[in-house]
Amino acid sequence: MPAELICFERFCRARYSIDAVLYNCPRCGGLLEVTYPPPALDPDQLKRLWRERRTSNAPLDQSGVWRFRECIPFLDDERHVVTLREGNTPLLEAPRAAIYAGLDRLVFKHQGFNPTGSFKDNGMTCGAAQAMRLGKKRVACVSTGNTSASMAAYAAAAGMQAIVFIPHGNISYGKLAQALEYGARTLQVEANFDQILALVRVLAERLGIYLLNSINPFRIEGQKSIMVEMLDQRDWTPPDWVVLPGGNLGNISAFGKALREMYEWKLIRKMPRLAVVQAEGSAPFYALMRSMDKSSLKPVEKPETLATAIRIGDPVSWPKALHEVLNSRGAVTKASEQEIADAKAQIGACGIGCEPASAATLAGIRKLRMSNVIAENADVVAVLTGNLLKDPDYIYRYHTGQLQAPNGVPIHPTYGNQPTVVPNDADKIAELLSARPA
Numbered sequence: 001m002p003a004e005l006i007c008f009e010r011f012c013r014a015r016y017s018i019d020a021v022l023y024n025c026p027r028c029g030g031l032l033e034v035t036y037p038p039p040a041l042d043p044d045q046l047k048r049l050w051r052e053r054r055t056s057n058a059p060l061d062q063s064g065v066w067r068f069r070e071c072i073p074f075l076d077d078e079r080h081v082v083t084l085r086e087g088n089t090p091l092l093e094a095p096r097a098a099i100y101a102g103l104d105r106l107v108f109k110h111q112g113f114n115p116t117g118s119f120k121d122n123g124m125t126c127g128a129a130q131a132m133r134l135g136k137k138r139v140a141c142v143s144t145g146n147t148s149a150s151m152a153a154y155a156a157a158a159g160m161q162a163i164v165f166i167p168h169g170n171i172s173y174g175k176l177a178q179a180l181e182y183g184a185r186t187l188q189v190e191a192n193f194d195q196i197l198a199l200v201r202v203l204a205e206r207l208g209i210y211l212l213n214s215i216n217p218f219r220i221e222g223q224k225s226i227m228v229e230m231l232d233q234r235d236w237t238p239p240d241w242v243v244l245p246g247g248n249l250g251n252i253s254a255f256g257k258a259l260r261e262m263y264e265w266k267l268i269r270k271m272p273r274l275a276v277v278q279a280e281g282s283a284p285f286y287a288l289m290r291s292m293d294k295s296s297l298k299p300v301e302k303p304e305t306l307a308t309a310i311r312i313g314d315p316v317s318w319p320k321a322l323h324e325v326l327n328s329r330g331a332v333t334k335a336s337e338q339e340i341a342d343a344k345a346q347i348g349a350c351g352i353g354c355e356p357a358s359a360a361t362l363a364g365i366r367k368l369r370m371s372n373v374i375a376e377n378a379d380v381v382a383v384l385t386g387n388l389l390k391d392p393d394y395i396y397r398y399h400t401g402q403l404q405a406p407n408g409v410p411i412h413p414t415y416g417n418q419p420t421v422v423p424n425d426a427d428k429i430a431e432l433l434s435a436r437p438a
C-alpha cells in the first residue's frame with residue numbers, strides 16, 4: 001500500500017497520488033496531509049530498530065529524521081534523501097527555568113541544535129527529498145527567516161537552486177546572512193509575509209518552481225520526528241504537556257499528527273496535551289480558541305512582535321492546529337513582548353539560550369501555571385525552536401536596556417547584564433571584581 005495525499009477537510013477527504021504537485025486540495029481548497037498504512041513492524045521491533053540505528057554510520061541512520069523512516073515512508077527511492085544530519089537534538093534539564101515557570105521540573109527539547117539552527121531542518125530534509133523525487137530544479141519559499149536559511153542549505157546540498165522571498169526590512173541579520181551564504185537567490189519584497197505568500201503561489205505555478213513553505217505537507221512529515229525522537233529519548237514515556245510557539249502553526253500540526261500516529265500504532269499509551277503560545281501582537285489562533293465560532297480564523301491585519309519567527313497574521317495551517325489542540329485537550333495562550341524578553345533571559349541564564357520566538361514557550365508555561373491549566377508537578381517538555389545566535393541584536397539591546405516593543409514601548413531589562421567599560425588598570429579591575437555585584 002503506497003503513501004497518498006489526503007484532504008484534511010472532514011467533509012471532503014479526497015485522495016491524490018503521492019507525487020502530485022499540490023499544496024491545497026483541488027476539489028475544496030483544504031489543506032493536504034500525507035497518509036500511510038500502519039508500519040509492518042510491531043511497536044517493540046520499531047523501538048529496537050530505531051535505537052540500534054543510533055550506533056550506525058550510515059547517513060540515513062545518522063539523521064534524527066530518517067532514523068525514524070518507518071514513520072515517514074513517502075519516498076520510493078532513498079537516494080532522493082538530502083541529509084545534513086538534522087535532528088539529534090538534546091533534551092536539557094532547566095531547573096532555573098522551572099522555578100521561573102512555577103514548575104517542579106522543566107525539560108527543553110532544543111531544536112536550535114540543528115544544522116541551520118532551527119527545527120525547520122527537520123521538515124526541510126523531507127521537503128527537499130520530495131523536490132528531488134519530483135525532479136525539480138528550483139525551490140522557493142517565503143520566510144520570516146528560518147525557513148529560508150534551512151531551504152537554502154538543503155537546496156545547496158542537493159544541487160537545486162533556492163529562491164527566497166523575504167518581507168523587506170523585517171528579518172534578523174543572522175537568518176538573512178545564512179540564506180546569502182548558502183547561495184540562495186534572495187528577493188526582498190515590499191509587502192508582509194501573508195501578501196508575499198499569495199504572490200509566490202502564483203509564481204510557483206507559473207514557473208514550475210516547487211514551493212517549500214510550511215503548507216507543504218512533506219515538511220510537516222519531517223517535523224513529526226521531533227516528537228518521535230523526544231519519545232525515544234524518554235524511553236517512550238510521554239510527558240503530560242508539550243509546549244511550543246505558534247506562528248504559521250505547521251509545527252503544532254506536525255506534533256499532533258506524530259502523537260496521534262504513535263498512539264494509533266501503539267508506540268505510546270497516552271497522548272500528551274499540546275500547548276501553543278503566540279505573541280500578543282500576532283495571536284489570531286489564540287483569538288480563534290477564545291471565540292465561540294471556530295469555523296474561520298480572523299487574520300491579524302498588521303502582525304507585530306520582535307519574535308519575528310512567529311510574526312504571522314494569517315497562519316496557513318490553522319485548521320490542522322485547531323484539530324490537534326482540541327484532540328489533545330490542549331491549550332493556547334499568548335505572551336507580551338516583555339514576558340517573552342524576560343523568559344528568554346531566564347533561558348539564557350540556564351546556559352541554554354534560544355531565539356525570541358522560542359522563549360514564548362517559557363513565558364506561556366508561566367502563564368498556564370498561574371492559571372493552573374498546567375499543574376505544578378506536571379511533566380512538561382518545552383520545545384525551543386531556534387538557536388540563540390539567530391538574533392544577537394535583540395539580545396544586546398535587551399541587556400543594555402535599548403530594546404523597544406514594535407509600538408515603541410521600552411522593554412525593561414529585568415534580567416539585564418550590561419557590559420562594563422574599565423580602565424587598563426589591574427588595581428581598579430580587582431577592586432571592581434571584589435565588590436558585590438549590583
Ligand SMILES: *Cc1c(COP(=O)(O)O)cnc(C)c1O
Binds near residue numbers: 355
Ligand atoms: C518557524 C518558527 C516558529 C513557528 O513555527 P510554525 O510552525 O510556523 O508555527 C517558531 N520558532 C522558530 C524559531 C521558527 O523558526
Ligand SMILES: [Zn+2]
Binds near residue numbers: 007
Ligand atoms: Zn478537499
